[in-house]
Amino acid sequence: MNICPVCGEKFNDNDLSSLSAHFLSMASSSDPSHVMWLNRYISTKKMPQDKLADEFQRFYDFTEGGLADWIKKRFVNTFFSKDPNIFVLEMQEPSKYTIMGYVTEHFHFLKQWVRSCAYIIARTDFRDIQKYELDNISEEYFGDGSRPPHIELLLQMGESVGLNRETVMDSKPLKKTENALKYWDHVSSSEHWLDAMVSMHSLELIADKNVKMYGANYSYFNPKILNGGITKETTQFLKAGYEADQYHSGDALRLVESYAKQLDMEREVQSYFLRSADYFYSYLEGRSERGKMYEKEL
Amino acid sequence: MKRNYDGCALCDATWGEYWREVEGERMFFCCSICADAFENMVKRVKKETGWDNVDSVSIEGNYARGRDCVATSGEKKIEYFFRHEDGKITEFRRKDQGTSPVP
Ligand SMILES: [Zn+2]
Ligand SMILES: [Zn+2]
Numbered sequence: 001m002n003i004c005p006v007c008g009e010k011f012n013d014n015d016l017s018s019l020s021a022h023f024l025s026m027a028s029s030s031d032p033s034h035v036m037w038l039n040r041y042i043s044t045k046k047m048p049q050d051k052l053a054d055e056f057q058r059f060y061d062f063t064e065g066g067l068a069d070w071i072k073k074r075f076v077n078t079f080f081s082k083d084p085n086i087f088v089l090e091m092q093e094p095s096k097y098t099i100m101g102y103v104t105e106h107f108h109f110l111k112q113w114v115r116s117c118a119y120i121i122a123r124t125d126f127r128d129i130q131k132y133e134l135d136n137i138s139e140e141y142f143g144d145g146s147r148p149p150h151i152e153l154l155l156q157m158g159e160s161v162g163l164n165r166e167t168v169m170d171s172k173p174l175k176k177t178e179n180a181l182k183y184w185d186h187v188s189s190s191e192h193w194l195d196a197m198v199s200m201h202s203l204e205l206i207a208d209k210n211v212k213m214y215g216a217n218y219s220y221f222n223p224k225i226l227n228g229g230i231t232k233e234t235t236q237f238l239k240a241g242y243e244a245d246q247y248h249s250g251d252a253l254r255l256v257e258s259y260a261k262q263l264d265m266e267r268e269v270q271s272y273f274l275r276s277a278d279y280f281y282s283y284l285e286g287r288s289e290r291g292k293m294y295e296k297e298l
Numbered sequence: 299m300k301r302n303y304d305g306c307a308l309c310d311a312t313w314g315e316y317w318r319e320v321e322g323e324r325m326f327f328c329c330s331i332c333a334d335a336f337e338n339m340v341k342r343v344k345k346e347t348g349w350d351n352v353d354s355v356s357i358e359g360n361y362a363r364g365r366d367c368v369a370t371s372g373e374k375k376i377e378y379f380f381r382h383e384d385g386k387i388t389e390f391r392r393k394d395q396g397t398s399p400v401p
Contacts, residue, residue: 027314028314030315035313035329036331038313039311039328044309045305045311045312046311046313081362085362086362086381
């Protein structure tokens, strides 16, 4: 099984011929999101279906480095290429408004994050998966007793640039964020736990130190921020993510790779990853949009 | 209006089959979002310059990078950068005063 990375339509084959036929039909009716996806990931030049099916085969081929490696490379290509996501660009020299936008939208993201991890625990019997998710929830949301959780560090980062936590907690997520959260809630609660797992934990690659090994032209933020950011709380928050998420996503993707093979779900996992990355792209634009709103207001 | 692309007037893609009249001319676009972005961009150029019509537009770039452009009207020229999201202009920056003659 695989799904369309744009609209989620399900196809019961693994050879990508139904997917290419679907894309061709959506493109011929000028559906903006399918056309944009083709432009961005396959080609801007129209081609016949057999050629498009070949292109999809090439795009989805992970025989070289394995599934986890394929996910990392694709992620890097989408977010850290020489034309990176706008929020990644802003994070190279973040203003206090960039940070405010980050804090506000990410607060809502983390609320969904903990739910998604909990759904995964509830929907699998594999103890290594449950333990992995449990540790992750502690780190992100509740803390392990000795260190505050990421969500607290996030709120402190906001306060350090003049954004009080009540404003953040009372805010409503922007449309782009809300759409993405709705999607992740749906995947986590209704699709296979492994689809949920790849959808969520692949996103932690955003803060992975090792993206440069996969051809990234940018990293999440300019590392010089760690030696004195806008505020010490900014440094603290980014450092925590920088040090934690890289082993997180590495461990998670190793689990994903091994269970996808065992459960014969590799193609399915690839397609769920792609769809989630697309929502994440737009969610990051939401952080940038929120930052610009603060800049106008304040 | 003279353009540098043979495909979609905004992004040069040849997917899709979407036509829209812009500045009195029927133009090909890959989708309605590109058409919105192109139309809003031309409107913005006219607003910035006060021109009655735009004779040519040349575009370089993509969605993520944003687009560097040169537009002309008669002897007048403007160089600018813009980004769009969902066809709405989210950033527009003039690079010149729009009064220098076409070289
Ligand atoms: Zn689709
Ligand atoms: Zn286009």
